[in-house]
Amino acid sequence: MSSPESVTSSITVLAENIGGIDSTEVTLEPGVNVLTGRNATNRTSFLQTIMAALGSRRSSLKGDADAGHVELAFDGEQYTRYLERRNGEIVFEGDPYLEDSELADLFAFLLESNEARRAVRRGDDLRELIMQPIDTDEIEAEISTLEAEKRDLDDRLDHLSQLGNDLPELEAERTSLEDEIETTSERIADLKDDLEEFDLGVEASRARKEEIESAFADLQNARTELESIEYDLETERESHAELEAERDDLEAELDGLDDDLESPDRLEGRVQELRARKRSLDTTVSELQSVIRFNEERLADDGFDLELGDSIDSDSDGDTDTGGDITDQLLADSSDVVCWTCGSQVDRERIETTLDQLRSLRQSKLTERSDLQDQIDELSTRQKDLREQREQREATETRLEAIDDELERRSQRIEELEAELEAQQARVDELEDDAGTVENAAYDEVIETHRELNRLELERDDLEAERDDVDARIEEIEAKLDERDELEDRRETVEAELTDLRTRVDRIEENAVDAFNDHMESILSILEYRNIDRIWIERREKTVREGRRKVTRPAFDLHIVRTTEDGATYEDTVDHLSESEREVTGLVFALAGYLVHDVYEIVPFMLLDSLEAIDSDRIAELVDYFEEYVDCLVVALLREDAEALSDDHAYVREI
Incomplete structure (x- = not known):
């Protein structure tokens, strides 16, 4: 149940076998219920019943x-x-009022064993108790998530920063390439102009001119094809070399494997044989242990008890003197016992010697069983290693076969490319010879111009391809840099959220301490202790060691302010309080926790016990103070302490 309903009707409590209660049925009323009576009247057990x-x-x-x-x-x-006792522990089942009773256990069920009261009595650091109901784990988890996101954002921004540094160099490279392309294009244009201005009509016919131009076009195409074949051939040779290197590595690995591997299947038979022997030994050891235990028990009891009376009665003449002789014989030597196998008297040392032999035999069987287990483990490990080596060998051999097939295919391809290269080179040579046959003194300049023009056009193509690559890289970087503003905004947001979360825990702790101090002051003012002016909690930082490093952690210290008889005030600690003052201080702290954490909004009950350290008038004031916060307040009091309370309260005098 997440939030309580107001209690408007009578409350019936039935209990069986709880605490010291056999069975009981008690009716409580909304408001204050006083369990009154002497000690040891099951008042605390009844409070435990309500708690359950x-x-x-x-x-x-x-x-x-x-x-x-x-x-x-x-x-x-x-x-x-x-409640049920199972394996030495108490198991709880059923449908209780609260699914989670942690907060109520701390600040609503204020019995003597209450953890908040005990912590004050011991002088413990109170931070864990005060902060325990507050879910700071969720905040810490959120901090971890945001810290991880911030690290990721920092990495991405660092990468973008590096890309931004690369951008000027790429832009300079692009400008340089464009300048080279422009220069090359201008040179190409000049060469084309030179060819057009060259007057072939004076020296040769138009057919001659077309023949020359055709020869150079064929030569250019042949050279381009030659470069393509050379590239394919180089690629195949590199792949062939890589496969050969991998094959050498695999062959070396294969040579390193043991060729004479023992069969793991053969070892399986040996393992099963050893396991069968071990099971037989287990049975033998168990039987020996049973025999040893039986004989030890019989030896401890001095054998079987003999029915001496029956033996006497069975004598033919019923002579009691004869029976006395038999008894004397049986008890004549205290070192003898009656054998439980044959019924005769046997020296104890002989039985103990036999027992020692049995124990020695059992120990030898245990040792033998341990040795067998070691052999089984060793053989099982060997089986596993053999299977892994066999699988590794098979995988390596399979890969080698695949590499051999691939090498054969690539070797064949290399031979084909070498043949193509040789043929293409012959064609280039032939075309160059053909171009040379059309040369003469008059056409030397034209031929050289064509050659230069072809070279420059190829060079320009390479420059333009390189420039396109640089342009693509620049566009990619600029697209990524467009994300930088968005990433920086998100980083600022994450940083702000981290700052807020890291200070939120501090604010929660400070607010909790302030609330505790305010409520403790209010409660203490009701009690009106002359020698205790104030009880307050101080939040401070302390250095603790976690592993090899020292870290700072918050701590809550409880302080007491006292006044001397002459009116001087001084600060004291829980260590210097009397036992009754510690009880009062612990109770004040627990009651303050009830108000700080609004426990009355979770459970409509409050249970008070062990208030003997407070006088009856102050108990009455406390009860009146808390009555307005809780629908049903159940307080266990001695009769004399209950006399100061109002007669309007409900009283339970018998449980």
């Missing part, structure tokens, strides 16, 4: 019971809890 029904696991079963249960009914609803 509300969801607490800090209740106990009756010592002589294996199971118990409790029922709590009010406002038309019923809540049940079943």
